[in-house]
Amino acid sequence: LxxxxxxxxxxxxxxxxxxxxxxxxxxxxxxxxxxxxxxxxxGTDIGDLLSEMFSNKYQKISVETHCATCDPANPKRVTESDDNCLDFILSNKHRTISKHFSTWQDGDRTCGTCNSLCRISRRFAQNPQLMIFGLQVNISISKTIKLIHEDKSATNLHLRGIIYGGGGHFVARLITLGKDVWFHDGIATGSACQIEKPLTQFTEKELKVHKDKIAVAAIYSF
Ligand SMILES: [Zn+2]
Incomplete structure (x- = not known):
């Protein structure tokens, strides 16, 4: 990168x-x-390319876990962890990226000791510069995602780019700070981009596809 x-x-x-x-x-x-x-x-697999590009981009998060069955009397356990800014979404349990991300920050997991469900919360120590989601399932592309800090304050990260793939060729939509959406296709438009309608006029479902191509990655930043 x-x-x-x-x-x-x-x-x-x-x-x-x-x-x-x-x-x-x-x-x-x-x-x-x-x-x-x-x-x-x-061609190259887009997942391999994303993994290579973002392999050393980590951010500090604190992970809070509590199992009410094993540890009813004790407070939550907090550990520090380095988390990669690239997340591959492999299950279509959630309808949108925003829902996937909020469940990752506040969700359930299976306790390693008693196998019952316990709570897990993840909080960001700093704002990550980027969050990238590799999309391996059909999921709607949220325009913003909410990130929760250790002090419980929240920051919105905004959609800045979408990569679409299909038929051995990739194209992209780029979103400016002013929420204009530009389309790029190296074959059709060369190094130029074409302006589309403003992001506000796209539905999250519309952002999933571009003609015959399906979203394979979504990139968020400030
Ligand atoms: Zn337990």
Whole structure:
């Protein structure tokens, strides 16, 4: 991810084209993991690419657990944990990303000792710069998600990008700070983006697809 930022900087300074920046990243990935990131026309799995890009992006969270069966008299147990900013959604238990994320922050889990359900709460020590959801199930794309801090205050993270895949080709929607939605397709529009309607006019269901392509990742930030 840092290498990508460097390449974007070069592009902004006019030192390389956006295609050269992309090729530089592609060559770097290929030299590290040639089987996963082939060159030429052979495609890469988007899940592998996300995992590689965000593999070292961690944030501090505190995890509070309490089993009322094992530990009725004791207060909650709190541990610190480093959590990756990339989360693959594998189950369509929840209708939206927002619901998935809020249940991850305040949900149930099976107690390792007595097998009964116990509460688990996760709280963020700092604001993460990014939260990325890899979508492996059909789920509606929330426009904002709510993040809860250790002091119980909440911050909204806003949808900033969606990647769609299908037929061996990926396209993307980018959302600006002003909530304009831009569409990018490297084959159809080259390095240019096309403006679509404002984000407020999209339904969460509409954001799930772009023509024949299905959302495979959603990116949130401030
Ligand atoms: Zn228990």
């Amino acid at each position: 840092a290498d990508l930022a460097v390449q974007f900087d070069y592009k902004n300074q006019g030192l390389c084209s956006i295609n050269e920046a992309r090729n530089e990243i592609r060559r770097g990935l290929h030299s590290q993991k040639p089987n996963i990131f082939p060159l030429g026309k052979i």
